[in-house]
Amino acid sequence: MSFYQYITEKRNDNEELKSIMETVASSLKKHKTDEIKPGVLLGLINREKRVLFWVLWQNVLMKIMMLL
Known part of the structure; x- marks a missing residue:
């Protein structure tokens, strides 16, 4: 199966x-994929980068708020 x-x-x-x-x-x-054009993998990497960006941005905002 x-x-x-x-x-x-x-x-x-x-x-x-x-x-x-x-x-x-x-x-x-x-569609041919290779190291230069990875296809689906690129979408997964971009998603992870966006998630990481927002997590880091929230941490920065929290620290700024604590200083105020």
């Missing part, structure tokens, strides 16, 4: 969701 089949059965994914996932997967396979 493939991981795809396992996870879709475990979550009881409907046919519409499966179709969307298959379309996205086939689209990703069509």
Whole structure:
């Protein structure tokens, strides 16, 4: 059993969701990725950078408020 089949059965994914996932997967396979153009990985890295930025910014704001 493939991981795809396992996870879709475990979550009881409907046919519409499966179709969307298959379309996205086939689209990703069509585009060549390498070290310069990592594809999906870049989106994950950017998300982590945004989260880190907001956490750091909140810490800075808290310190500024404590000084006032």
